[in-house]
Amino acid sequence: MEDxxxxxxxxxxxxxxxxxxxxxxxxxxxxxMKLLGILLLFLYSASGFCQTAEEQVYIVKSRLxxxxxxxxxxxxxxxxxxxxxxxxEAQAAFKKGEDVVITSEDxxxxxxxxxxxxxxxxxxxxxxxxxxxxxxxxxxxxxxxSILPSDKKADFSVANLHIDTQKQRIxxxxxxxxxxxxxxxxxxxxxxxxxxxxxxxxxxxxxxxRIPLNFAGSDVTIDRKKMRKADQKAGKIALTLKYRSIEKTx
Numbered sequence: 001m002e003d004x005x006x007x008x009x010x011x012x013x014x015x016x017x018x019x020x021x022x023x024x025x026x027x028x029x030x031x032x033m034k035l036l037g038i039l040l041l042f043l044y045s046a047s048g049f050c051q052t053a054e055e056q057v058y059i060v061k062s063r064l065x066x067x068x069x070x071x072x073x074x075x076x077x078x079x080x081x082x083x084x085x086x087x088x089e090a091q092a093a094f095k096k097g098e099d100v101v102i103t104s105e106d107x108x109x110x111x112x113x114x115x116x117x118x119x120x121x122x123x124x125x126x127x128x129x130x131x132x133x134x135x136x137x138x139x140x141x142x143x144x145x146s147i148l149p150s151d152k153k154a155d156f157s158v159a160n161l162h163i164d165t166q167k168q169r170i171x172x173x174x175x176x177x178x179x180x181x182x183x184x185x186x187x188x189x190x191x192x193x194x195x196x197x198x199x200x201x202x203x204x205x206x207x208x209x210r211i212p213l214n215f216a217g218s219d220v221t222i223d224r225k226k227m228r229k230a231d232q233k234a235g236k237i238a239l240t241l242k243y244r245s246i247e248k249t250x
Contacts (some may be wrong), residue, residue, distance in 0.1 A: 051165070052131070053129050053130070053131035053143060053145045054129040056143055056145070056163055056165055056168075057129050057145065057147070057161075057163070059168050060163060060168055060169060060170060061119075061123050063168055063169065063195050064117075064118050064119060064195065065096075065118075065249070066195065066248045066249045067094070067096065067117075067118060067195060067196065067246065067247075067248060067249075068095075068096050068247040068248060068249055069093075069094060069095050069096065069245070069246075069247045070092075070093075070094045070117075070196060070243055070245065070246045070247070071091070071092070071093050071094075071243070071244040071245045072091070072092045072241045072242060072243045072244060073089065073090075073091055073241070073242045073244065074089065074090045074091065074092055074102075074110075074239055074240065074241055074242075075087060075088075075089055075239070075240040075242075076088045076089070076090060076108055076109070076110065076237060076238070076239055076240075077237070077238040078109055078235070078236075078237055079235075079236040079237070079238070080206070080234075080235045080236065081226065082222060082223040082224070082226040082227040082233075083109075083220065083221070083222055083223075083227075084220070084221040084222075084223075085109065085219070085220045085221075086219055088104065088106055088107070088108045088109075089104065089106075090102050090103060090104035090106075090108045090110070091103050091104065092115060092241070094117070094118070096118070097120075100115045100116065100117070102115065107220065109235075109237065110237065110239070111180075111183065111202060111204050111235075111237070114183065114185065114200070114202035114204065114237065114239070115200075115239070117196055117197065117200075119170065119173070121154070121155055121156060121175075122147055122156070122159050122175070124154065125149050125150065125151035125153055125154045126149070126150040126151055127147050127148060127149050127150055127154075128147070128148045128150060129145055129146070129147060130145060130146040130147075130148065131143075131144075131145055132144035132145055132146060132160075135162060137162065137164065137171060140164065140166060142162040142163060142164055142165075142171060142172075143162070143163045143164075143165050144160070144161070144162055144163075145160070145161050145163065146158055146159065146160050146161075147159040147160075147161065155177055155178055155179070156175050156176055156177045156178065157176045157177070157178060158176050159173060159174070159175045159176070160173070160174040160175075161173050161174075167189070167192055167193075169187075169189065169194075169195065170187060171186070171187055172184075172185065172186050172187070173185045173187075180204075180205075181204065181205030182204070182205055183202065183203070183204050184202070184203040184204075185200060185201070185202055185203075186200070186201040187199070187200055188200075188201075195248075196241070196243065196246065197241065198240065198241050198242070198243075199238070199239070199240055199241070200238075200239040200241065201236070201237075201238050201239075202236070202237045202238075202239065203234065203235070203236050204234070204235050204237075205233070205234060205235075206233035206234065206235045
């Protein structure tokens with residue numbers, strides 16, 4: 001439109017030309033696309049907590065079930081007040097449906113349940129999931145849940161877990177077994193996509209497990225007097241895992 005509407009105090013035509021209209025349209029389109037992107041990002045980040053606790057557990061279980069085999073080198077550090085033991089090395093071999101096999105040329109102190117990275121005992125029999133709400137993790141909020149087995153054949157009475165719902169994996173577990181006391185596991189992963197941890201801190205009750213200390217070897221020192229005086233014989237073991245191979249379900 002060629003008329004210049006100066007009577008309205010305008011120094012330019014009231015209606016912009018086609019190029020100006022096109023520029024305004026593109027600018028507004030980009031603005032809305034940016035807002036849409038922010039909204040989608042928000043919905044993605046919030047989607048983890050939109051699912052039920054039971055759904056989250058089955059997602060984690062599905063990821064763990066995808067591991068068919070793995071072979072890993074282990075470095076082991078023992079933190080027990082009455083045992084002095086140098087750091088050890090071993091190898092762990094896992095095949096789905098079987099127990100982890102630990103081999104070493106030396107004496108190693110590893111609780112059998114401490115290396116159940118598939119958490120198979122939790123899902124072997126029917127179970128119930130109880131939502132305990134959110135807890136704060138190191139970098140993000142975690143979902144706290146309890147797993148209660150419905151079958152008396154289960155080897156544990158209750159398992160408390162912290163689940164990272166964004167990365168869909170377990171970061172902490174406290175498993176109350178029927179025969180071997182309580183185990184606590186803290187799992188550290190190498191990246192955001194990993195299913196298996198590369199660091200595992202295990203705490204356990206030594207009173208409830210049988211350890212062949214008589215076969216510990218010449219480089220292991222046991223303060224038996226201190227061991228007898230200890231009210232609660234707790235053990236801590238730090239495991240570092242370097243995987244040689246991991247096979248997943250295709």
